[in-house]
Amino acid sequence: MxxxxxxxxxxxxxxxxxxxxxxxxxxxxxxxxxxxxxxxxxxxxxxxxxxxxSRLTKAAFMFGLTGTILALTMQFWMLGFDWPMNIGGKAHTPFPTFVPVTFELTVLLASFGMVGTFLVVSDLKPYGKPxxxxxxxxxxxxxxxxxxxxxxxxxxxxxxxxxxxxxxxxxxxxxx
Amino acid sequence: MQVTSSVRPPLVTGGKTAHDVTNDICKQIEGKPTKLWFFALTISLLLLSFGVYTLAITWWEGIGVWGLNKTVGWAWDITNFVWWVGIGHAGTLISAILLLFRQKWRTSINRAAEAMTIFAVLCAGSFILMHMGRTWLAHWALPLPNTYGSLWVNFNSPLVWDVFAISTYLSVSLVFWYIGLIPDLATIRERATKPIPRAIYGALSFGWVGSAKHWSRYETVSLILAGLSTPLVLSVHTIVSFDFATSVIPGWHTTIFPPYFVAGAIFSGFAMVLTLMLVTRATFNLQDYITLEHIDSMNKVIMLTGSIVGIAYITEFFIAWYSGVEYEQYAFINRAFGPYSWAYWTMMTCNVISPQLFWFSKIRRNIAATFIISIIVNIGMWFERFVIIVTSLHRDYIPSSWAMFYPTLYDVGDYIFSFGFFFTCFFLFAKFLPVINMAEVKAIIKSSSENVAQKVKH
CATH class of the missing domain: 3.30.70.260 (ACT domain)
Structure with a gap:
């Protein structure tokens, strides 16, 4: 700045x-x-x-999307490919049970990404003299x-x- | 300029100007702490130290020191966890949902309610860590690479969902709260005369100066955070309820749990906010900011959510009968008339009957009555979780396994730990950070203060 x-x-x-x-x-x-x-x-x-x-809304959306993709990839890869586990004879990768974690990671990344972007673009930091x-x-x-x-x-x-x-x-x- | 109808009662009384708001709120932070504050903090620290003692023994010896047995494997630990998480729902609800609904009365209470949320969620988290027994292995609940090949966590388990939900909720609430604090911390920074407070509040305020460009972005951030937090707050208690609802225990295995838990969470959260705010209001002389109007509105929310909870209790009973499943029917008959009927009827009285008193505006606007009912509600909500958890477990399918749960000193002590922690944090917050969101209150002064109400009338 x-x-x-x-x-x-x-x-x-x-x-x-x-x-x-x-x-x-x-x-x-x-x-x-x-x-x-x-x-x-x-x-x-x-x-x-x-x-x-402000374009922060778009930033938030992109960060949220990253969270969604990250969460889904992680769950499908871990339980579907890396180490498929037999849990009560059920499917290895049931999509519905992946929804809660996907949702939480979407919100987490969207919030932190947006707030981080806000602090960086507004040059808000704990040090330095305003x-x-x-x-x-x-x-x-x-x-x-x-x-x-x-x-x-x-x-x-x-x-x-x-x-x-x-x-x-x-x-x-x-x-x- | 926005003109408020004269029918709407003012939200800030006493003819306060924006400058008065700054003075009144900053006074608590800049002045020396009162004797009353020291007294309150000492009591909290005493509770905390007793709690740390019992908690240390719980960790050293293992959770065998609790009163759990082979049949009742969850009791006070999970009761306390759900109770605290529930309380932790009010803050984000007030600041996020009421922001989206453009309810201006949120501005005086959102700061303290959010702080309370964060401390309550930390307390809840402490019970999750405690009930694991081997707390030092808590990171096993996370999907971290490990030497077992990597053996990953089971993402089909509601307990894993809970780990994600609670930690997301805690961190997003913390960010939301802190973003709200930044402009107020800048106000304190500019008023600070001594170099050390100036440096501390200067660093905490992130160099905020309140330029139009920053405010524009800030408002966008607040709005999006509110939009993200609203489904988040609903998801958290839904997922907590899944811990029970996805099991096959009679009394837990019901589809009504998510909405019923969320309503109960708002119910107990608002009650806790009232308990704390009524004390803060009296000790810090905030009667002009937290008016009877605010108390009245909050009591209405308590009445509504209390009624939803009451309907849920009755619905559960009806469905148990209607399902024709005899185990389900027995679980509910046993709740109401079995050895734990005293807990059930305590819950019914506190949660279903007491909030109905708020139909009367005299009681809604009576501070003593509100204070007492707010505490009764939280006693009731603790018993609700106790009833759900313990009465569903204690009479197993095989009558030879039937057992009762008797708490030990360590059950009680670990619960006291959470109280000590919660109140210590809250009193420190009340002394060192602004308990009322100054920037937001200033923003409504022109449209919703007493001065305007008088102008509009004439």
């Missing part, structure tokens, strides 16, 4: 509806939004920010961050737009 560096304008909002309405207005002014931080998910913010729908623009974004404030280098407008102009759109304060933050 790209390193976060440079000068940023941090707009603080205290209501999720205000920030939701502000985002399209700010984008219309030609300001590129770096990122929005919130204490809980703001529903619909992905659409106004233009975030694509960049926190405003610590209140994990409490009750909604933070809209604009990267100055990526925008043509001056800091004052952007700041005025943010305030006009309902930001309660706008701070400059430099991250080395």
């Amino acid at each position: 790209a390193k976060i560096q440079g000068d940023f304008l941090v707009g603080v909002f205290d209501d999720d509806d205000v920030i939701m309405h502000a985002i399209p207005e700010i984008r219309e002014k030609g300001i590129k939004i770096f990122e929005v931080y919130s204490p809980y998910p703001i529903h619909g913010v992905d659409d106004v920010l233009g975030i694509k729908r 960049v926190v623009f405003d610590p209140r974004s994990t409490d009750d404030k909604f933070i809209l961050v604009v990267e100055l280098q990526k925008n043509k407008m001056s800091a004052d102009e952007i700041s005025a737009v943010l305030k006009q759109q309902g930001a309660i304060e706008v701070n400059l933050k430099t991250i080395a």
Whole structure:
């Protein structure tokens, strides 16, 4: 993941509806939004920010499918080919009794694979220092961050737009 | 903005704002532990140490120290296992099924319920390991290559299914719970002033910052995990019931077992959540978050599942008669009127009659009554498993093999071990991790708090 560096304008909002309405207005002014931080998910913010729908569902499906194939192959190979056992004279490889283990391994691989993918793509890890623009974004404030280098407008102009759109304060933050 | 009907009672009372939620929940973690907490933890540790003592002897001497005999080969061990697994169903049910059903009242209780689930499943697992006798050979239950050629496990056996079901359930519940914790751990990290807690919560929070992109993925992950956990939670107790249902013992060999076990599991799980939440609510002053509305909703679930369990008991009896199989008929007559009739009628009273009191809204909304009934329900559910296991076994086909089961000190001690372990874990959780999902409660404050209810009315 790209390193976060440079000068940023941090707009603080205290209501999720205000920030939701502000985002399209700010984008219309030609300001590129770096990122929005919130204490809980703001529903619909992905659409106004233009975030694509996550492909994690597909990842989960693929991992689940891997689990299904793995479980079935394992059971058929072990009891059908590697060491067929006579258990009460029954068939060596009865499919119905393989269903529970197959189901469990499907769920196990789908969950762990999806969560692992989520942590990797979101760069979430127990070590390393996260960049926190405003610590209140994990409490009750909604933070809209604009990267100055990526925008043509001056800091004052952007700041005025943010305030006009309902930001309660706008701070400059430099991250080395 | 979402507008909630004024008919719906508020889920967060006391005019709380998002900032109050952070303060109220983090206060427990940041402050010094109370005397009451130390007292509770000491009692749990005492229970645990007594349990560790009897468990050590059980392992050293073998399970011969239990009261089992040639006829009754399963008794308290499997009773406790099924009981704890059942209790462990509430957490995932609350967070997964209620999430899919968009029940907002889950947000205040899901965190503690999920934690409880994990500890309960660990307790259940400990009985599985204990009842193997030679616990150090527990890995034989897994399909691992071995020097016998490789001789694989028998995948046709419900006991092997159980190994997969319980371990999958434990690990998926753990992941689901932890993913839910990450945003709240980040909140605690940002509030921490001392370097050591900051470093610990910093590592635990995985560097969460709550960006819109992360939240978008996070919501997808939660939803898919809920979707995966819902069939999982139903499959686990179904498979546990297969341990009995696929055998040919009269009283066990019934097709009603899977749904009946699942209903019983939800029944006892909700009761345990209520027992714990009522105590947590009082000690941590969480009356504004866990309101009478929450207690009322949970009591309704208890009433419904309790009634399903009651119908299952009666259906079993009817089918035993209707089947015309005399061994089956005898097994049930013996349950109700044989030497274990006291256990049967304890079960009937606790599980069938006591939840019916919840038809009255006064009782559903009475904290003392709810607390007492929640404990009675779990006593009843323990007896249900005891009745199913022991009464079906103790009168074998040959009357010369008939026997009774008498628990020894080690049966009791090993059960106490699980209580000690469970409560020690729960009290540590309640002190060091947020007992209420702050992020989710904040998300419903705008639509379901008291402030909104008043605004909508005027």
